[in-house]
Amino acid sequence: MNPYRRSPFxxxxxxxxxxxxxxxxxxxxxxxxxxxRANVTFEGFIPAYSDRVVMDGSLVKTSxxxxxxxxxxxxxxxxxxxxxxNTLTIAFSATxxxxxxxxxxxxxxxxxxFKMKPFSQLSLYVPIVIPEIVMGIGILTLFSQVFGWxxxxxxxxxxxxxxxxxxxxxxxxxxxxxxxxxxxxxxxxSGFDKSYEEAAMDLGANEWTTxxxxxxxxxxxxxxxxxxxxxxxxxxxxxxxxxxxxxxSTTLPIYVYGLLRRIITPQVNALSTxxxxxxFLAVLILQILQNREQKQHT
Amino acid sequence: xxxxxxxEMRDVVKxxxxxxxxxxxxxxxVTMQIKNGEFFSxxxxxxxxxxxxxxxxxxxxxxxxxxxxIEGKAMGHTPPFQRKVNTVFQSYALFQHMTxxxxxxxxxxxxxxxxxxxxxxxxxxxxxxxxxxxxRRRPRQLSGGQQQRVALARALVKTPDVLLLDEPLGALDLKxxxxxxxxxxxxxxxxxxxxxxxxxxxxxxLTMSDRxxxxxxxxxxxxxxxxxxxxxxxxKFVADFIGESNFLAGKIKSISGNEASVFIPSLNAELAGxxxxxxxxxxxxxxxxxxxxxxxxxxxxxxxxxxFRATVxxxxxxxxxxxxxxxxxxxxxxxxxxxxxxxxxxxxxxTVGQEVWLMLMPENTLILKKD
Numbered sequence: 001m002n003p004y005r006r007s008p009f010x011x012x013x014x015x016x017x018x019x020x021x022x023x024x025x026x027x028x029x030x031x032x033x034x035x036x037r038a039n040v041t042f043e044g045f046i047p048a049y050s051d052r053v054v055m056d057g058s059l060v061k062t063s064x065x066x067x068x069x070x071x072x073x074x075x076x077x078x079x080x081x082x083x084x085x086n087t088l089t090i091a092f093s094a095t096x097x098x099x100x101x102x103x104x105x106x107x108x109x110x111x112x113x114f115k116m117k118p119f120s121q122l123s124l125y126v127p128i129v130i131p132e133i134v135m136g137i138g139i140l141t142l143f144s145q146v147f148g149w150x151x152x153x154x155x156x157x158x159x160x161x162x163x164x165x166x167x168x169x170x171x172x173x174x175x176x177x178x179x180x181x182x183x184x185x186x187x188x189x190s191g192f193d194k195s196y197e198e199a200a201m202d203l204g205a206n207e208w209t210t211x212x213x214x215x216x217x218x219x220x221x222x223x224x225x226x227x228x229x230x231x232x233x234x235x236x237x238x239x240x241x242x243x244x245x246x247x248x249s250t251t252l253p254i255y256v257y258g259l260l261r262r263i264i265t266p267q268v269n270a271l272s273t274x275x276x277x278x279x280f281l282a283v284l285i286l287q288i289l290q291n292r293e294q295k296q297h298t
Numbered sequence: 299x300x301x302x303x304x305x306e307m308r309d310v311v312k313x314x315x316x317x318x319x320x321x322x323x324x325x326x327x328v329t330m331q332i333k334n335g336e337f338f339s340x341x342x343x344x345x346x347x348x349x350x351x352x353x354x355x356x357x358x359x360x361x362x363x364x365x366x367x368i369e370g371k372a373m374g375h376t377p378p379f380q381r382k383v384n385t386v387f388q389s390y391a392l393f394q395h396m397t398x399x400x401x402x403x404x405x406x407x408x409x410x411x412x413x414x415x416x417x418x419x420x421x422x423x424x425x426x427x428x429x430x431x432x433x434r435r436r437p438r439q440l441s442g443g444q445q446q447r448v449a450l451a452r453a454l455v456k457t458p459d460v461l462l463l464d465e466p467l468g469a470l471d472l473k474x475x476x477x478x479x480x481x482x483x484x485x486x487x488x489x490x491x492x493x494x495x496x497x498x499x500x501x502x503x504l505t506m507s508d509r510x511x512x513x514x515x516x517x518x519x520x521x522x523x524x525x526x527x528x529x530x531x532x533x534k535f536v537a538d539f540i541g542e543s544n545f546l547a548g549k550i551k552s553i554s555g556n557e558a559s560v561f562i563p564s565l566n567a568e569l570a571g572x573x574x575x576x577x578x579x580x581x582x583x584x585x586x587x588x589x590x591x592x593x594x595x596x597x598x599x600x601x602x603x604x605x606f607r608a609t610v611x612x613x614x615x616x617x618x619x620x621x622x623x624x625x626x627x628x629x630x631x632x633x634x635x636x637x638x639x640x641x642x643x644x645x646x647x648x649t650v651g652q653e654v655w656l657m658l659m660p661e662n663t664l665i666l667k668k669d
Binding site for chain 1: 356357358377378379383384385387388389391392393394395404405408409452453456
């Protein structure tokens with residue numbers, strides 16, 4: 001038996017770590033049921049269900065949704081729905097594209113030797129280590145310069161003019177997600193024995209069939225974890241999106257930030273709670289799928 | 299076109315660039331002709347070029363110079379999937395995400411075989427390697443020996459002209475390995491397929507092969523039947539690599555017909571009536587090679603010109619044999635004496651310091667050129 005298991009120090013440390021990690025989240029969820037409009041102090045739960053909302057100053061006395069008042073407010077909020085839609089559209093399309101590019105980069109770096117290989121490898125780390133704000137400004141500068149030049153040169157007018165929007169946000173997300181996918185897939189590939197591919201070719205499969213039937217299924221778990229990482233990065237990205245979004249491409253983080261600047265109501269907490277719940281469920285489902293996959297293999 | 303040779307390597311060179319940027323010949327002007335239906339082994343320690351040679355036949359590597367022929371056809375840059383050879387990999391390389399059945403069916407699907415034909419052939423292949431009923435297992439659910447059989451069946455189900463085996467038994471324990479050696483040999487004789495077998499285990503090569511190519515530093519040192527390479531090693535490397543040998547430096551004193559007398563300074567004696575190979579001349583410095591099991595020990599001097607006094611320095615009992623180490627006028631020799639009698643009585647061993655007589659049969663010695 002592990003001799004440290006019952007040491008009081010370990011128990012205290014464990015409890016402290018959990019408090020540190022989860023207390024803010026618990027607080028955030030708790031405040032989403034706050035009776036007070038002002039999201040600074042907790043004034044207790046909204047007590048009762050009723051036909052209509054009754055306010056007393058900044059306190060909500062009763063609401064048709066009872067304690068879930070702020071969730072109902074959230075559901076009525078069309079802007080939130082739009083922002084959530086934008087966020088998911090961007091996250092899905094950017095994840096698919098960056099996973100393809102990142103996987104291809106990882107495969108190329110793993111199997112080929114070429115002159116610029118050390119440079120290529122290094123260039124993958126750069127977007128990860130440089131401050132996001134620098135990358136955001138850089139991408140914004142690039143877009144505005146290029147768009148300005150194209151718009152002027154071709155005399156584009158009205159809707160035809162290139163401007164910031166969904167496309168620019170998606171493109172910038174792809175730019176910072178590719179290195180993450182590539183590095184995760186690369187880590188997975190480092191243990192990949194090339195004799196599997198040789199065996200497939202030896203048995204009569206050409207390069208493409210070998211990739212489709214052998215290589216890809218074998219590296220799929222790595223590709224999936226790379227994609228999941230990229231997806232979550234896109235979902236909660238604020239800084240780069242802040243610089244590259246335009247009208248009609250507000251994402252949830254940008255929207256929340258906007259809310260906070262105007263008035264802080266527990267709606268923000270309700271939104272965050274739903275968000276956490278969705279992400280948590282997604283991770284849970286993925287874990288279950290991976291466990292099942294592993295069980296099949298052992 | 300059918301050829302007399304299943305596989306032929308003509309003057310093949312394979313050069314690699316080392317990470318330091320130097321050029322290195324992994325395979326250095328190798329020529330081999332492997333006959334149809336032959337069990338051919340490439341034997342050598344790691345880095346001798348045996349695996350690279352095999353990989354060039356499979357098509358995983360292309361020769362820098364020279365040409366590989368399969369069934370008389372020059373292979374050039376033909377990719378592996380267009381060669382009628384199949385490989386059993388050292389790591390087995392079984393597809394982990396497929397069942398045993400799917401692993402075997404894979405190669406047949408690539409040929410475009412129909413489902414019922416695949417089913418029939420896979421069934422037959424599994425029967426051949428005694429794995430009937432395992433078809434729905436995954437490779438990880440099998441023991442090492444079973445995985446090895448799946449790898450074998452996966453290659454054989456394609457009915458190749460030539461089967462390439464890259465140390466296929468390396469990961470198995472000794473007992474299983476010995477069983478599989480005999481099984482593989484029997485399978486090869488039954489199927490009549492050419493086997494090219496790469497191994498670093500000399501006993502394995504001697505047990506199974508029709509012919510062996512002993513390789514070192516990218517070159518073929520000797521090619522011949524197991525008996526030839528053991529009894530008539532062509533140089534000191536082969537004599538040392540296959541089995542064990544005593545080497546005595548000497549000088550040819552006289553040659554008459556096919557026999558020579560060699561003076562051995564360390565024994566301060568002349569060995570007479572030794573068989574001589576081509577190209578040796580009088581006065582030449584040579585190595586006399588004697589296998590440890592071919593030296594006889596006598597306790598009294600008999601009438602024989604090739605007898606020498608020696609002192610026992612150590613004895614080691616290893617079950618089948620007793621290893622006796624002796625010192626003869628400063629020449630250190632090792633002798634394997636078969637335990638024909640029970641050694642339970644400690645007196646049956648030679649004692650350290652005991653004076654004995656060594657008898658060297660001229661026909662059991664070999665004169666090798668000095669390297």
